[in-house]
Amino acid sequence: MKIQSIPTTESELMQRAKSIAGYSLHDIAQSIDLPMPPDLKKQKGWVGQLIELYLGANAGSKAEQDFAHLGIELKTIPINRSGLPLETTFVSVAPLLSNHGITWQSSHVKYKLSKVLWIPVEGDRTIALAERRVGLPILWQPSPQQEQQLKQDWQELMDMIVLGQIEKITARHGEFLQIRPKAANGKALTQAYNESGELIMTRPRGFYLKKQFTSQILQHYITNLQIR
DNA sequence: GGCTGATCATGA
DNA sequence: TCATGATCAGCC
Numbered sequence: 001m002k003i004q005s006i007p008t009t010e011s012e013l014m015q016r017a018k019s020i021a022g023y024s025l026h027d028i029a030q031s032i033d034l035p036m037p038p039d040l041k042k043q044k045g046w047v048g049q050l051i052e053l054y055l056g057a058n059a060g061s062k063a064e065q066d067f068a069h070l071g072i073e074l075k076t077i078p079i080n081r082s083g084l085p086l087e088t089t090f091v092s093v094a095p096l097l098s099n100h101g102i103t104w105q106s107s108h109v110k111y112k113l114s115k116v117l118w119i120p121v122e123g124d125r126t127i128a129l130a131e132r133r134v135g136l137p138i139l140w141q142p143s144p145q146q147e148q149q150l151k152q153d154w155q156e157l158m159d160m161i162v163l164g165q166i167e168k169i170t171a172r173h174g175e176f177l178q179i180r181p182k183a184a185n186g187k188a189l190t191q192a193y194n195e196s197g198e199l200i201m202t203r204p205r206g207f208y209l210k211k212q213f214t215s216q217i218l219q220h221y222i223t224n225l226q227i228r
Numbered sequence: 229g230g231c232t233g234a235t236c237a238t239g240a
Numbered sequence: 241t242c243a244t245g246a247t248c249a250g251c252c
Contacts, residue, residue, distance in 0.1 A: 043250095076233090181245055184230090184249085
């Protein structure tokens with residue numbers, strides 16, 4: 001696999017992102033000598049990793065944004081033939097334990113979503129993985145209204161966690177932001193508090209953006225696949 | 229286990 | 241048909 005240099009500026013990153021619009025995953029993978037899996041059943045994050053490698057994201061960075069020096073988080077998003085999202089978008093792990101004093105302003109959710117480079121990728125399962133094409137990049141920052149939408153859901157969900165109601169939270173809570181399990185499998189367990197304030201073991205959870213929210217973003221920036 | 233990257237697959 | 245809950249892989 002060829003290692004890409006880290007983009008120094010935002011415009012350099014955008015130029016690189018625009019340069020792959022219209023190309024297939026096969027083309028992009030070949031250009032950096034990355035082996036292609038037959039499908040995503042065994043490597044669900046492969047598309048994200050491919051784009052990350054191509055754009056020169058800080059590989060292995062942890063709680064930081066992908067391009068921390070630019071203040072930008074990278075997200076690939078699978079879209080259907082109409083350009084609408086096929087999946088929800090993972091944002092960050094939900095803090096179940098040491099969450100005293102966390103506010104929206106200091107939350108990981110707000111930090112990760114402060115500036116996002118969205119890369120739409122054809123995700124229709126009837127299209128072979130190698131033939132799926134990448135769309136034009138979207139550099140997005142939440143509008144005051146969007147931030148308010150996220151903040152409201154985040155507050156409601158965090159309130160439930162702090163009250164020990166983690167087991168009562170389902171993916172149906174929250175209008176734009178939801179909490180769902182996020183783990184290697186059903187055996188993965190982590191600590192949380194129940195309503196009596198006792199420690200319990202529960203499945204790790206993550207914050208996800210619902211499709212309705214990411215649809216707004218894609219529609220606003222009028223994403224279309226660029227045909228070559 | 230817990231973080232990164234996400235999509236799969238089944239029940240409603 | 242589609243969203244929820246479950247799951248996959250790699251790193252530390």
